[in-house]
Amino acid sequence: MRNSSQTKSILLCFAMMLACAYSVLAWSALAQDRVPIVTTTTDLRSLVEAVGGDRVEVISLVPAAMDAEEYQPKPQDLLRLKNARLLVRVGLDYDLWLDRLLAQADNPDLGRDGAGYVDASFGISVLEVRGLSVGPGHAHGLGNPHYWLDPKNAEIITSTILEALARRDPANVSIYEANRLAFLARLETKLSEWETxxxxLKARPLVAYHNSWPYFARRFRLDFVGFLETKPGVPPSPSHLAAILQTMRARAVRIIVREPSQPERDVAFLAGKAGASVVTLAASVGALPRTDDFISLFERNAEALSAAASAQ
Ligand SMILES: [Zn+2]
Known part of the structure; x- marks a missing residue:
């Protein structure tokens, strides 16, 4: 015969199992309830999460440490697109590889005219718009696509995201609006800290490997005077490096900006010759430690640049 403490512990065990089963069910119901969203980049993922909060489940296709302009889609990306209700892309030919993937995904909702298709460049004033580009290095053909690197552009991007979420999940639009306003208020406070x-760095000319920074530079009044790449997407040639070295000496450039996915060799060579220091900046959320979301991306980059400037 069982004593009462045995009975109690059996009952307790049973109660715990029930509680456990209930929480698993509740969690999966919540997860199913969330709007499944795919973004091409981690930056857009972070901005969608800022608006969507816990109402959305967001996956970004390009891993943080990879150059999105050179990304080769993986088979699992296709499955992600099949299951998504919203797709948010950078546009401006930055994620051009997405078009073929979309054609294969056969999810008409996410096609260019679908209710689930979002080009986040909508409404952005694009910098460096030129005519048709020809020859090698097709990157930046429609103008410079790195517009999220002006933190102020998050106002426009999140407004486009809000509209799309309102289409897909109208019942929760007031939550999305409140999330967005709270995020923009936090960003505004941070923006003035970063400006300070x-x-x-305002009077100091800079050089970078790739031309990722015109929006960032315009916001914070920085001056990038040259790029190691011969053209966006085309690696440096010896004659181009010689010309950049000349510019660096003539303009007294003391900082070279490199991103983690870019090769180190030519940057180190130029830095040595010109007596400059190399500052590694993240052009995307997650590309470096402590860049886990849109705000910490700028926080870390501003810290790295100001540390390099004060060390000189
Ligand atoms: Zn680029």
């Missing part, structure tokens, strides 16, 4: 932090 980057003020000492």
């Amino acid at each position: 932090k980057l003020a000492p």
Whole structure:
């Protein structure tokens, strides 16, 4: 015969099992309830999460440490697109590889005219718009696509995201609106901190490996005077490196900006010759430690640049 403490522990065990089963069910119901969203980049994922909060489940296709302009889609990307209700892309030919993937995914909702298709460049004033580009290095053909690197552009991008979420999940639009306003208020406070932090760099010319920074530079009044790549997407040639070195000496450039996915060799060579320091910046959320979301991306980059400037 069981004593009462045995009975109690059996009952307790049973109660715990029930509670456990209930929480698993509740969790999966919540997960099913969330709007499944695919973004091409981690930056857009972070901005969709800022608006969507816990109402959305967001996956970004390009891993943080990879160059999105050179990305080769994987088989699992196709499955992700089949299951998504919303797709958010950078546009401006930055994620051109997405078009073929979309054609294969056979999810008409996410096609260019579908209710689930979002080009986040909508409404952005594009910098460096030129005519048709020809020859090698087709990147930046429609103008410079790195527009999320002006943190102020998040106002426009999140407004486009809000509209799309309102279409897909109208019942929760007030939650999305409140999330967006809270995020923009936090960003506004941070923006003035970053402006203060980057003020000492205003008079200092900079050089970068790839031309990712015109929007960032315009916001914080920085001056990029040259790029190691011969053209966007075309690796440096010896004669181009010689010309950049000349510019660096003539303009007294003391900082070269490199992104983690870019080769180190030519950057280190130029830095040595010109007596400059190399600052590694993240052009995308997650590309470096402590860049886990849109705001910490700028926080870390502003810190790295201001540390390099004050060390000189
Ligand atoms: Zn680029």
